Amino acid sequence: MEFNKNKIDFNEISLNIKRRYYKFIGIGSGRIVYDxxxxxxxxxxxxxxxxxxxxxxxxxxxxxNTNLFAKILDVSENxxxxxxxxxxxxxxxxxxxxxxxxxxxxxLYQVKNLQNISSKYGLLLVDLGRPVNWGLLxxxxxxxxxxxxxxxxxxxxxxxxLRLLRK
Numbered sequence: 001m002e003f004n005k006n007k008i009d010f011n012e013i014s015l016n017i018k019r020r021y022y023k024f025i026g027i028g029s030g031r032i033v034y035d036x037x038x039x040x041x042x043x044x045x046x047x048x049x050x051x052x053x054x055x056x057x058x059x060x061x062x063x064x065n066t067n068l069f070a071k072i073l074d075v076s077e078n079x080x081x082x083x084x085x086x087x088x089x090x091x092x093x094x095x096x097x098x099x100x101x102x103x104x105x106x107x108l109y110q111v112k113n114l115q116n117i118s119s120k121y122g123l124l125l126v127d128l129g130r131p132v133n134w135g136l137l138x139x140x141x142x143x144x145x146x147x148x149x150x151x152x153x154x155x156x157x158x159x160x161x162l163r164l165l166r167k
Contacts, residue, residue: 010076049156053147054082087135105129122149
């Protein structure tokens with residue numbers, strides 16, 4: 001499947017998922033990821049958490065210019081489907097440490113660019129210390145999972161009583 005920028009046929013993607021045409025990459029609490037085998041992946045929301053994460057990633061991608069994030073090509077109108085650049089999964093956070101010239105996560109959390117995006121977008125710094133949230137694009141680490149922000153966490157992952165206490 002070839003893409004014209006912002007002319008993605010999400011009905012075709014949905015049908016191809018049902019037909020099991022795409023390789024399964026991974027699953028989280030709110031989304032399933034498939035390889036579109038054209039340099040992109042599709043993140044499919046399977047509940048309200050996933051919709052919120054897709055919406056969040058799309059908003060961040062639209063406003064960010066740091067090149068720290070995998071870029072998003074497009075999102076469906078209802079945010080069920082999100083098409084993102086495919087990065088090679090990393091298994092060891094060492095690749096990220098090496099790129100930022102740090103020796104451990106404590107030092108990684110002190111990197112100004114990461115502190116800035118954490119503050120600007122409500123990202124949890126500790127999430128940036130997990131290799132599962134990073135991938136390699138052109139041999140450079142990029143954040144591939146950035147939909148779990150403080151707001152998404154508070155709204156969809158916290159117990160309702162804890163949410164009340166945090167207001």
